[in-house]
Amino acid sequence: MLDTVMLFAAGFGTRMGVLTRDRPKPLIEVAGQPLIDHALELVEAAGVPNRVANLHYKAEMLAAHLQPRGVNLSLESPQILDTGGGLKAALPLTGPGPLFTMNTDVIWSGPNPLDLLRATWQPDSMDALLMCVPLENTIGRKAPGDFALDRAGKITRGGDLVYGGLQILKTQDVARHDETVFSLNAIWDVLAARGRLFGAVYPGRWCDIGHPEGIRLAEALLSEPHV
Template sequence: MTLPVLMFAAGFGTRMGALTRERPKPLIEVAGRPLIDHALDLVQGIGATQIVANAHYKAGMLAAHLEPRGVAISQEVPDILETGGGLKAALPLLGDDTVITLNTDAIWKGPNPLAQLLAQWDPARMDALLICVPVARTVGREKGGDFCLDAEGRISRSGDYVYGGAQVIATAEVAGHEGRVFSMNEVWDRIAARGRLFGAVYSGRWCDVGHPEGIRIAENLLSEPDV
């Protein structure tokens, strides 16, 4: 099974300070390659053929980098739309059924998380399946988790699992949202209220590259031997 993929790449990257003065955060290099290329490896690793990236800050630089690689651009103008609004705006390029979304500011060490999501996706029970990383398997994380999972994998708020920035989601709730600018958190809360928000526990390690020090931490993670 293949699904269309949206890569989130529109943010300002303000926590990166001077590093994002001249370039968008997804083009900051980790281990000699732009962050977004690490994400694109995961997307291409599942054989995705319909790939979209949203863009706002320095969108032209992102388009110049990604379009030759077969990635379509959903440009957000005049305002940035947040994650939920960004997905909603990109639906004409993605289709209106089920999609994968992937944050582009994380480094993964281990199995392809998108392949894991596809293997566990069950549309009969789920409207969204989020990759969840145990806090103990995150690197450089300075706070606790985002979610907890019950015995069947249903998600609720707070706990020892970090959202890793990848999901499979049926888009009806997004398409029907009344707002233009909104967070995926609003969508997840509505799905959770129906008992159809689930988590897939990632078996590898994960690092968020949200600040300059995260680059060094991510590069150290990538340099570790496979286990």
Template sequence: MRSTPDALMLFAAGLGTRMKELTLHRPKPLLEVAGRPLLDHALDLPRTAGIGRIVANVHYHADQILTHLAGTGVLVSDETDLLLETGGGLRKALPLLGPGPVFTLNTDAVWTGPNVLTSLSQAWDGGRMSALLALVPREAALGYTGAGDFALAPDGRIRRGTGYVYTGAQILDPAGIETIPDPVFSLNLLWNRILAEGSAYGVVHPGGWCDVGRPECISLAEGLLSDAAR
């Protein structure tokens, strides 16, 4: 079993309902930001971080994502029969990902600055961590409308709270996920266990991040990328 993660779960199966009419005929991961699909922006991260295995789940307009991924070497976990959410989706993909801790990455965000997956890998300590989440301060979370997700302690441990926003990138040890009885569930259920054990940690991303979950966020993300390019 590996202690340093070298496999990534890419969440690409969601319905994208917050995008309204933009996702009536295509999946959110294929919506374009600065002329490129969100899926390609996401794939840049594991490729430049040198992650050896990438698995994407598919459900909504799965045929379009399959066509887009053809020939890329990305493995596919098929959820066309039932959308499993993040927890159920990760559990189904584990045979493709292999044993041990894995990266997970959402596809509905854009990033600037250091590669967040490299930062996670450098900060990961499997001896004391079961989860390491990439965070940004609430005030730096472009496109995000909530109060925050977590509070961050000086030793790096996290708890539910405000102040920091989960960016959709993490390293997670999925041990115990097989004991969750629900076929469809959020990774929040596994996080709750890890938080209670005191082995959930956070690392703050020093660059830019934009949540691309709503139509108006596309222009915000394009502005972020344009500013970074200058």
């Protein structure tokens, strides 16, 4: 049962410049609310009850914001652990999976991407399912893309699909990975070699908040009427 989401919130947000001097990136406001609250709204609407976030940079500020929302916290100290290491450290809170992992610095416009992933997930054939966005439907992202899909939905590197920062992942390979600090890219390579890495294509639009200008772009996207 997909009842857990891992929210990645530990990063330094250095590309945001002065905006992250006094706060962590997930607390930067977009359209009047912190970035991470946009992610939490999607999680809540999808009915995912167990929410876990990893913290490192200005962890106390994020903890004060997230604890009242019922989010379980995984503090990374003294070093930041990257996505794979962060998930591995949080496994006592997430349980054995499978689970959603979600970046907290993007904005989705369209149907709830967690609902779409859940509807596409086939655990008998998949170990990971990545939500991807066609490059032409992204905002704040330049070419090239990240991935391509074959007719069966298997995903390979290179192509015009952008990873949207959301996936469903089985965690066994994360748990037994030898390193403490590592990216989930290392896990994807293992799953791809096994023929168990798949992708889904998001039908809406998506904005990356990778730099200060991304805030304006995201707010413009959110102001557009939904079809």
